Amino acid sequence: MNDSLSIGAAAKASGVSAKMIRHYESIGLLPTAQRSNGNYRLYGEQDVHNLRFIHRARSLGFPLETIRELLALWRNRQRASGQVKKLALTHVESLEAKIREMQEMAAALKHLAHNCHGDDRPDCPILEGLATGKGHPCH
Amino acid sequence: MNDSLSIGAAAKASGVSAKMIRHYESIGLLPTAQRSNGNYRLYGEQDVHNLRFIHRARSLGFPLETIRELLALWRNRQRASGQVKKLALTHVESLEAKIREMQEMAAALKHLAHNCHGDDRPDCPILEGLATGKGHPCH
DNA sequence: TATGGTCCTTCCAATCATGGGAAGGTCAAG
DNA sequence: CTTGACCTTCCCATGATTGGAAGGACCATA
Numbered sequence: 001m002n003d004s005l006s007i008g009a010a011a012k013a014s015g016v017s018a019k020m021i022r023h024y025e026s027i028g029l030l031p032t033a034q035r036s037n038g039n040y041r042l043y044g045e046q047d048v049h050n051l052r053f054i055h056r057a058r059s060l061g062f063p064l065e066t067i068r069e070l071l072a073l074w075r076n077r078q079r080a081s082g083q084v085k086k087l088a089l090t091h092v093e094s095l096e097a098k099i100r101e102m103q104e105m106a107a108a109l110k111h112l113a114h115n116c117h118g119d120d121r122p123d124c125p126i127l128e129g130l131a132t133g134k135g136h137p138c139h
Numbered sequence: 140m141n142d143s144l145s146i147g148a149a150a151k152a153s154g155v156s157a158k159m160i161r162h163y164e165s166i167g168l169l170p171t172a173q174r175s176n177g178n179y180r181l182y183g184e185q186d187v188h189n190l191r192f193i194h195r196a197r198s199l200g201f202p203l204e205t206i207r208e209l210l211a212l213w214r215n216r217q218r219a220s221g222q223v224k225k226l227a228l229t230h231v232e233s234l235e236a237k238i239r240e241m242q243e244m245a246a247a248l249k250h251l252a253h254n255c256h257g258d259d260r261p262d263c264p265i266l267e268g269l270a271t272g273k274g275h276p277c278h
Numbered sequence: 279t280a281t282g283g284t285c286c287t288t289c290c291a292a293t294c295a296t297g298g299g300a301a302g303g304t305c306a307a308g
Numbered sequence: 309c310t311t312g313a314c315c316t317t318c319c320c321a322t323g324a325t326t327g328g329a330a331g332g333a334c335c336a337t338a
Contacts (some may be wrong), residue, residue: 003226003261006285006286007229007285007286008285008286012241013317017325018285018286019277019326019328020326021322022287022288023324023325036333037333038188038286038287038333038334039157039286039287039333040286040287040333040334041286041287049270051310052151052270052272053269053270056268056269056272057269058324060244060248061241061244061249063323063324063326064323064324065323070269073263074266074269074270077261077263078261079263080258080259080261081255081256081258081259081260081261081263081265082257082258082259083261083268084257084263084265085252085255085257085265085325086209086257087264088251088255088265089226089252090208091246091248092245092249092252095241095242095244095245095248096245097309098241099238099241099242099245102200102234102237102238102241103238105185105199105200105234106167106231106234106235106238108199109199109227109230109234110231110287111192111228112227113224115229116220116224116227117220118220118221118223118224118225119219119220119221119284120219120220120221121220122216122217122218122220123220124218124220124223124224125213126220126223126224126227127209127212127213127223128193130195130196130199130209130213131188131191131192131213133191133195139221143312145315146314146315147313147314147315156297158296158297158298159295159296159297161317162295163298175304175315177303177304177305177315177316178303178304178315178316179304179305179314179315179316180315180316190338197295202294202295203295207284231303236284256316
């Protein structure tokens with residue numbers, strides 16, 4: 001055996017689960033893996049690099065379709081860094097939009113909860129807020 | 140015809156789409172709707188109240204299973220407000236956890252993008268960061 | 279060599295909330 | 309009676325990931 005890894009070993013080495021490695025191959029995010037005599041997938045150093053790249057991009061929240069583009073740019077040594085930066089900043093904007101949205105939810109909810117004594121009594125401004133729309137984010 | 144609304148009218152009145160109203164009924168979040176002669180669903184004032192409650196709770200990010208509990212508490216006049224408050228604050232925590240996570244992603248990505256000139260040249264710290272793990276959130 | 283344990287294979291299904299669309303029934307107005 | 313807007317049910321798709329079943333392959337040790 002040379003320096004090839006089984007899918008389980010590649011999973012440990014890259015941080016991507018074996019399940020996901022198969023999935024990424026099936027949707028064409030990864031090239032078809034080499035196979036052993038026993039039909040096991042085999043992974044080399046370059047494959048593990050690819051997997052780690054994907055793992056890091058996922059951990060930054062990039063959707064798989066964007067990762068597909070990032071991989072293509074990564075492999076293309078004639079790429080323009082502007083293209084990469086644009087993908088990154090677009091993603092930052094969508095992250096920040098979601099963050100703002102959730103911050104509004106949390107703030108509205110904390111406001112409602114603040115006025116709720118939270119004991120055994122049935123009186124509850126949270127339910128009232130949900131029922132009437134008072135103290136509700138603009139919508 | 141009395142004060143009953145069709146599903147489309149109830150959708151407009153509540154902000155919940157007709158598609159979703161049917162879905163909520165199918166998963167037991169809403170009671171089975173009354174039917175007209177022609178088998179159309181009919182909604183009264185109380186149903187629209189329910190739908191608006193659900194719509195507001197969704198807009199605060201509550202998952203449907205929690206909304207199911209909130210509806211039960213809303214209907215139960217012997218509820219303890221502490222139960223409601225607990226559901227609300229648990230949800231606030233999960234919102235804040237997700238917010239923190241996404242803020243870390245955005246910060247790491249902005250850091251990488253900050254060092255990328257973003258022009259026609261191929262040199263790109265963002266791709267390098269993804270490839271090597273430098274400037275990466277603790278993981 | 280038999281056997282068990284661990285890895286691998288493929289395929290199918292579930293999550294969560296929502297929406298799209300097909301094929302067909304109902305209803306009001308013209 | 310036709311037209312068009314609405315309704316019905318049913319199936320499928322999204323995005324990323326995980327779970328499991330059923331079966332084959334590999335390897336160590338007894």
